[in-house]
Amino acid sequence: MEKALAFLKALADESRLKLVGLLAERERSVGELAGAVGLREPTVSHHLAKLAAAELVEMRAEGTTHYYRLRTETLQRLGREVLSTERIAAFAAPAGEDAWRRKVLHTFLDGERLTKIPDTRKKRQVILEWLAERFEVGPDYPEPRVNEVIRRHHPDTATLRRELVGAGLLRRDSGVYWRVAPAAPAVEA
Amino acid sequence: MEKALAFLKALADESRLKLVGLLAERERSVGELAGAVGLREPTVSHHLAKLAAAELVEMRAEGTTHYYRLRTETLQRLGREVLSTERIAAFAAPAGEDAWRRKVLHTFLDGERLTKIPDTRKKRQVILEWLAERFEVGPDYPEPRVNEVIRRHHPDTATLRRELVGAGLLRRDSGVYWRVAPAAPAVEA
DNA sequence: TATCTAAATAGACATGCGTCGCATTAGATG
DNA sequence: CATCTAATGCGACGCATGTCTATTTAGATA
Numbered sequence: 001m002e003k004a005l006a007f008l009k010a011l012a013d014e015s016r017l018k019l020v021g022l023l024a025e026r027e028r029s030v031g032e033l034a035g036a037v038g039l040r041e042p043t044v045s046h047h048l049a050k051l052a053a054a055e056l057v058e059m060r061a062e063g064t065t066h067y068y069r070l071r072t073e074t075l076q077r078l079g080r081e082v083l084s085t086e087r088i089a090a091f092a093a094p095a096g097e098d099a100w101r102r103k104v105l106h107t108f109l110d111g112e113r114l115t116k117i118p119d120t121r122k123k124r125q126v127i128l129e130w131l132a133e134r135f136e137v138g139p140d141y142p143e144p145r146v147n148e149v150i151r152r153h154h155p156d157t158a159t160l161r162r163e164l165v166g167a168g169l170l171r172r173d174s175g176v177y178w179r180v181a182p183a184a185p186a187v188e189a
Numbered sequence: 190m191e192k193a194l195a196f197l198k199a200l201a202d203e204s205r206l207k208l209v210g211l212l213a214e215r216e217r218s219v220g221e222l223a224g225a226v227g228l229r230e231p232t233v234s235h236h237l238a239k240l241a242a243a244e245l246v247e248m249r250a251e252g253t254t255h256y257y258r259l260r261t262e263t264l265q266r267l268g269r270e271v272l273s274t275e276r277i278a279a280f281a282a283p284a285g286e287d288a289w290r291r292k293v294l295h296t297f298l299d300g301e302r303l304t305k306i307p308d309t310r311k312k313r314q315v316i317l318e319w320l321a322e323r324f325e326v327g328p329d330y331p332e333p334r335v336n337e338v339i340r341r342h343h344p345d346t347a348t349l350r351r352e353l354v355g356a357g358l359l360r361r362d363s364g365v366y367w368r369v370a371p372a373a374p375a376v377e378a
Numbered sequence: 379t380a381t382c383t384a385a386a387t388a389g390a391c392a393t394g395c396g397t398c399g400c401a402t403t404a405g406a407t408g
Numbered sequence: 409c410a411t412c413t414a415a416t417g418c419g420a421c422g423c424a425t426g427t428c429t430a431t432t433t434a435g436a437t438a
Contacts, residue, residue, distance in 0.1 A: 005203060011271070012201035013396075014194060030415060035292035043397055045416055064405045064414040079272035082200070083265055122227040166384090168221025181215070204426080219385060232427055234386055253384045253435045308412075 003054075007078040010054035015039060016047045020070060023057060027069040105130055114154040125167060131160065132169035135179040146170070146177050192243075196267040199243035204228060205236045209259060212246060216258040290315050303343040306352075313352070320349065321358035324368040335359070335366050 011017060018037050022028055028036075034044045048068055051057045055074045060067045104126045108116055114131070118124040134149055135141065141149070147157040154160060161177075164170040170177050200206060207226050211217055217225075223233045237257055240246045244263045249256045293315045297305055303320070307313040323338055324330065330338070336346040343349060350366075353359040359366050 001206065005201070005206060008197055008201040008206070012194070012197040015396075017190065017194060017197070035290075038292070039396095040398065041415065042399080042417085046396080049416085061405090061415095066415060076272055079268060082271070083268035121224060125224040125227070128224075166220055167224045168218045202426080228426095229428065230385065231387080231429085235426075238386085250385095250435090255385060 004078060004081055006054045007056070007074075008082070010050050010056055013047070015043075016051060019044070019047055019051065020056065020075075023068060023070040024072075027060070027067045029065050029067055031065075033068070112153060117154070117156070117159065124163065128160075128163055128167045128169055132164060132167075132179060135170070137179050137181055140176040140178050141170075142176055193267060193270055195243045196245070196263070197271070199239050199245055202236070204232075205240060208233070208236055208240065209245065209264075212257060212259040213261075216249070216256045218254050218256055220254075222257070294319060301342060306343070306345070306348065317349075317352055317358055321353060321368060324359070326368050329365040329367050330359075331365055 011020065015037055019033055022033060022036055030041055030044055030048065033048075034041045037044070039047075048057060048059075052059065056071055057068045058071055060069065104118070104123045108114060108118055108123070108127055109130070114127065118127055131150070131153060134153065135146075143161075146161055150157045150160050161170070165172055165177075169180055171180055200209065204226055208222055211222060211225055219230055219233050219237065222237075223230045226233070228236075237246060237248075241248065245260055246257045247260055249258065293307070293312050297303060297307055297312070297316055298319070303316065307316055320339070320342060323342065324335075332350075335350055339346045339349050350359070354361055354366075358369055360369055
């Protein structure tokens, strides 16, 4: 996702988008670009550096004149990435996150027993997702059944039940609860 | 280009990209999203408003709970736009060669006053063309009248008069000068 | 009706970043 | 070697914007 973000940030500026537009036609020098977009040369240099960092342009020096050209390959490669919703979905699960989740689970769980409810939202979310997995997807759970499942892991059934609903992991309608389909395969402790 | 820019700006933020990632899987409520990305609900609301403004998400209310879903159509439509270099080239449309001329004029002119005579041939040509426009087409100008016009813009009348003739913008015959008809409508400062 | 909760709004704060002017580097020119 | 010019490096300034807390709105519930 790093690259995709850098790519989007690089393009999400009016001046830079114009520069890319000009370079889409043909290679151009810095001064020429500055004149075309109505900015000073240092400013254009600055923008070109950002575009280069995102691997969107590359430079060819000819004397003191620097000619820039558009790297259409990366433009298309990353454009395609933004297109596909499947790949976008992967942005939700950044790398390294799993390890952190495991650590949180290890901290607050003693086997199947929840030793403490985390105060920080982010950690609490991890615990709630773990707890939600103790429910099957599909069947209706009347409130006493919900409490029963929770009680196997922690005594405060009221709080956890409310938090599960608040986190969108359980839903409630006319007194019965059911588990919402999980987003992606979750990591076990 | 308006839409493309809005689209890119909307996506060029880590939090929003994560939100879009989560919504790529399934619709979710604000609270659920807040928990997943580790932000407060108002913040998520704020981001969703931006995504909605870019027509990237839409909302469905169920009681007080607001469920957001991703609008994959616009995602793909605008993603495709960013892909094609031909369309990108259109972003440059309003700019062009004229802008370079304007820049040269802006650099060497202070209002009607010529601050410096460009050394490079190409730029000097632009300035000389501008200066030639200060003469009417048709009437004869005796040398003192030529100097008088030039002096309104720069003190070095001898050099500029010679350059104007050299550039083929003024002609001289038996001591009187006249302006040559311009090739094409020129751009003003 | 009174209360509770999910979300949105308003306003404040801090950080990020686009732009500029000035200074510096490095080819080119004489 | 001195000079000129294209480009980049360097701070500085000011606006844009991501995040928060506090407050308000509106549907649900008792």
